[in-house]
Amino acid sequence: MEEYSYKLEMQVRDYECDMQGIVNNAVYQNYLEHTRHEFLKSIGIDFAEYARKNINLVVVRIEIDFKFPLKSGDDFWVGLNCAKESRIKFGFFQDIYRSSDNKPVIRAKIIATGLNEKGLPSLPPELVESLTAFES
Amino acid sequence: MEEYSYKLEMQVRDYECDMQGIVNNAVYQNYLEHTRHEFLKSIGIDFAEYARKNINLVVVRIEIDFKFPLKSGDDFWVGLNCAKESRIKFGFFQDIYRSSDNKPVIRAKIIATGLNEKGLPSLPPELVESLTAFES
Amino acid sequence: MEEYSYKLEMQVRDYECDMQGIVNNAVYQNYLEHTRHEFLKSIGIDFAEYARKNINLVVVRIEIDFKFPLKSGDDFWVGLNCAKESRIKFGFFQDIYRSSDNKPVIRAKIIATGLNEKGLPSLPPELVESLTAFES
Amino acid sequence: MEEYSYKLEMQVRDYECDMQGIVNNAVYQNYLEHTRHEFLKSIGIDFAEYARKNINLVVVRIEIDFKFPLKSGDDFWVGLNCAKESRIKFGFFQDIYRSSDNKPVIRAKIIATGLNEKGLPSLPPELVESLTAFES
Numbered sequence: 001m002e003e004y005s006y007k008l009e010m011q012v013r014d015y016e017c018d019m020q021g022i023v024n025n026a027v028y029q030n031y032l033e034h035t036r037h038e039f040l041k042s043i044g045i046d047f048a049e050y051a052r053k054n055i056n057l058v059v060v061r062i063e064i065d066f067k068f069p070l071k072s073g074d075d076f077w078v079g080l081n082c083a084k085e086s087r088i089k090f091g092f093f094q095d096i097y098r099s100s101d102n103k104p105v106i107r108a109k110i111i112a113t114g115l116n117e118k119g120l121p122s123l124p125p126e127l128v129e130s131l132t133a134f135e136s
Numbered sequence: 137m138e139e140y141s142y143k144l145e146m147q148v149r150d151y152e153c154d155m156q157g158i159v160n161n162a163v164y165q166n167y168l169e170h171t172r173h174e175f176l177k178s179i180g181i182d183f184a185e186y187a188r189k190n191i192n193l194v195v196v197r198i199e200i201d202f203k204f205p206l207k208s209g210d211d212f213w214v215g216l217n218c219a220k221e222s223r224i225k226f227g228f229f230q231d232i233y234r235s236s237d238n239k240p241v242i243r244a245k246i247i248a249t250g251l252n253e254k255g256l257p258s259l260p261p262e263l264v265e266s267l268t269a270f271e272s
Numbered sequence: 273m274e275e276y277s278y279k280l281e282m283q284v285r286d287y288e289c290d291m292q293g294i295v296n297n298a299v300y301q302n303y304l305e306h307t308r309h310e311f312l313k314s315i316g317i318d319f320a321e322y323a324r325k326n327i328n329l330v331v332v333r334i335e336i337d338f339k340f341p342l343k344s345g346d347d348f349w350v351g352l353n354c355a356k357e358s359r360i361k362f363g364f365f366q367d368i369y370r371s372s373d374n375k376p377v378i379r380a381k382i383i384a385t386g387l388n389e390k391g392l393p394s395l396p397p398e399l400v401e402s403l404t405a406f407e408s
Numbered sequence: 409m410e411e412y413s414y415k416l417e418m419q420v421r422d423y424e425c426d427m428q429g430i431v432n433n434a435v436y437q438n439y440l441e442h443t444r445h446e447f448l449k450s451i452g453i454d455f456a457e458y459a460r461k462n463i464n465l466v467v468v469r470i471e472i473d474f475k476f477p478l479k480s481g482d483d484f485w486v487g488l489n490c491a492k493e494s495r496i497k498f499g500f501f502q503d504i505y506r507s508s509d510n511k512p513v514i515r516a517k518i519i520a521t522g523l524n525e526k527g528l529p530s531l532p533p534e535l536v537e538s539l540t541a542f543e544s
Contacts, residue, residue, distance in 0.1 A: 013170045015296055019289045020459050025467050029434035034149045048208035051428050059433050064470045072184035153427045156323050160423055161331050165298035187292050195297050200334045285442045286455055306421045320480035344456035
């Protein structure tokens with residue numbers, strides 16, 4: 001298991017499970033987004049505040065490998081690392097593990113950028129600074 | 137504010153907010169369901185285990201008064217009381233409060249029953265016993 | 273079966289079903305909201321446009337009776353009537369039926385109002401006019 | 409624009425939009441899943457029926473490039489092609505376009521397999537046959 005710069009513990013909720021009795025694939029993206037936003041908040045960046053200022057942080061690419069499904073009652077944790085990908089892109093490496101035995105659940109890479117008020121790709125300097133300082 | 141037999145603390149996640157910047161109405165039902173299932177678990181009743189045995193706990197009526205909207209970043213808690221409504225129905229009284237100032241967010245009443253393997257209304261005796269013991 | 277002023281046909285999607293193999297309760301609120309917004313659009317009122325102008329149409333109370341569950345593969349339709357409840361409130365009566373046999377699925381009453389830029393209850397005059405003209 | 413073996417038209421629903429006023433990233437996975445299940449149904453394969461027989465069709469990897477966001481009121485269509493990836497894996501190539509101008513919204517590749525009653529990777533022969541016959 002890798003080292004992670006940020007971790008968040010969560011718990012499966014029954015309404016997130018589908019007719020197969022396991023967490024629906026799309027829900028993992030919710031888990032990942034929530035973890036990224038909590039991580040950003042932890043380094044002083046408020047996603048909602050940016051959205052209100054019409055600066056939108058957006059995902060441009062996502063890759064997820066599904067290793068093992070979570071089911072009702074499972075506790076899990078999300079590990080996160082980040083790294084600059086280019087002048088205007090950041091990569092988030094986010095993996096999910098079942099808490100009871102640290103069994104890998106998913107491995108994901110998410111590439112994100114920012115869009116300014118005019119809808120053009122652009123990252124606010126203070127965001128770049130915070131993320132770079134944190135880079136793992 | 138009333139007394140509650142069971143309480144659960146939660147937190148708004150950004151993906152639960154809609155274009156008005158507030159938690160979407162339907163999401164409160166998710167919060168309420170999750171709280172009921174956690175409550176049931178706390179008294180020894182596992183919703184998913186019942187579902188696997190083809191005994192389905194189902195909601196037959198829901199009433200929700202929306203008092204004040206939650207938004208991104210809000211912490212909140214759900215208070216729950218329950219009371220027998222009839223031989224085969226239970227009522228759950230569930231209210232949500234914003235944690236920072238205990239401002240009322242919603243007040244809800246949910247009527248639930250059970251359906252046995254044949255799809256007929258029926259409550260497992262151990263469920264009735266546990267809920268009655270807990271009745272507020 | 274009642275007469276309805278507005279009808280919308282929809283179809284259950286598998287991701288809307290939960291571990292019981294039926295549509296999750298909260299999802300019906302999504303169906304009802306989508307139908308209201310489509311209805312409003314049909315009489316010239318765009319929910320999203322209002323939201324952008326900071327005039328928010330909001331639900332203040334919801335009552336739903338769950339009669340029979342929809343499941344994977346089901347087609348269904350939502351019937352809608354509306355009526356003025358007070359100077360600043362409208363009631364929407366929305367029922368869902370399974371299409372194959374018109375079996376009642378849910379019966380719902382939703383009370384809605386508007387909030388102006390200052391967050392005070394208020395209905396734009398053109399909205400009142402359109403809804404009143406339509407009143408069933 | 410490519411040729412697609414299967415197409416499905418859909419429409420953005422307001423509850424699918426987030427505080428940025430655009431469709432939330434995770435929702436596209438719902439769109440893609442619904443399209444795959446409709447496609448499978450069109451070639452005689454019922455996802456829910458398989459699930460009831462404890463044969464689970466599961467996604468093992470997903471790659472999505474987000475090109476342009478859908479927003480409230482947008483109509484869109486999903487194009488789908490499929491190809492065998494290995495003895496037990498199939499790839500689905502699914503792209504979403506905004507209907508008004510065929511602007512590309514997302515491009516996705518989804519790798520799926522089947523799990524038999526024992527949870528082991530395995531594709532039912534009739535599924536392989538149907539998908540291979542359809543292969544683009």
